[in-house]
Amino acid sequence: MVFRCQRDSWARQFATRVVSCREAELRPESGGEPMRGFQVVLEDTILFPEGGGQPDDRGLIGAVPVLRVTRRGAEAVHFVETALEPGSAVLLSLDWERRFDHMQQHSGQHLITAIAEQMFGFKTTSWELGRQQSVIELDTPSMTTEQMEALEQSVNEKIRERIPVTVRELAADDPEVETVRSRGLPGDHTGPVRVVDIEGIDSNMCCGTHVSNLSDLQVIKLICTEKGKKNKTNLVFLAGNRVLKSVEQSHRTEKALTSLLKNGPGEHVEAVKRLQSSVKLLQKNNLNLLRDIAVLIARDFKSKPVQSPLFVLHRKEGDSEFMNIIANEIGKEGGRAAGRQRSWEARPLPGQGNQDESSRRSASSAPGIHQSTNR
16 A cells, blocks of 8 residues: 555645554563553554655644554554544644655665666665664675765765656556566565656665655765675765754864864864873873872881881872782881771772782782772
8 A cells, every 4th residue: 555645745734534543552662661552543644654764754643642653564553642533533743854854864865876876886785764864785895985975976966956756656567667676575565566766867666755856855965984794885874954963063063172172173183182192191190190109108107116007098089009009018028007998089090990900919919918898
């Protein structure tokens, strides 16, 4: 079955009727306990059920939020928390911002896939429409920076040419079905086959929702490539409003860095490098000073005519190495002390990890030194 959302991707409201409503459970995408509710089937729907790499839509049935839409054979199943009366007339309202974002990313993927194959012979083996960015898996072990730049330039030229995007429905036994690009139909598919055409560029079997003209994509930005599975390459991209949001976020970050670093955007990287070098040097100097202090504390303790059987020291910037230096210095000439870790507020210095095995052995083997742990 082809749903109303597939025949008219731009419809934002739609009047229909409830066919059935039955109790069900929904497992949240983030995990956790199942949510109790109802599965509602309508005569038709403008809410797209997930499929073809595209997530499902959100919206309202009347005033009732739709939390998930899935396909079950020829039916679109809407999960809601409130029961709806079968046979009742309802008004569907679409979360348009989510839908239009999905349309831009999905049509963008079709365009990138078609041009990548035309220019370099890179076939698309899968894709994912993510919440922040989308990924196309290309059947190539690598993609050069020059190839990515040429591909980005070409797809944006097509967008500026305002090329139409149309949807056709073919009978499943139509010979033309065999000529369009496809990764195959679902095993439970029924009804006509949808073909999405980008005029003069691509014909692709697809169940998703799409823009009607490439100009609706606004712009495409290829972000990077990553090593994929089985000797393939993942191409990360943004389309449409996601590009604008990314630019806005980058601008805010750049503005904040300009204020903090007191220089222009072109000098930010060098300024951060200088700061990193200064911090490393300060950390090294601080560590050396702390070690010298530990040695002096231990020698001061040993120089006393009468040594206490118990050595207690509280120093918030001390750590396990600081404690071990003191213990080792006291133990060198047989002094007696009991190191009590509970008297310390140990905070590791930046860049330091836990006490290593050799330092633990050294401290624990020093004459008259005992280490205890907090309990």
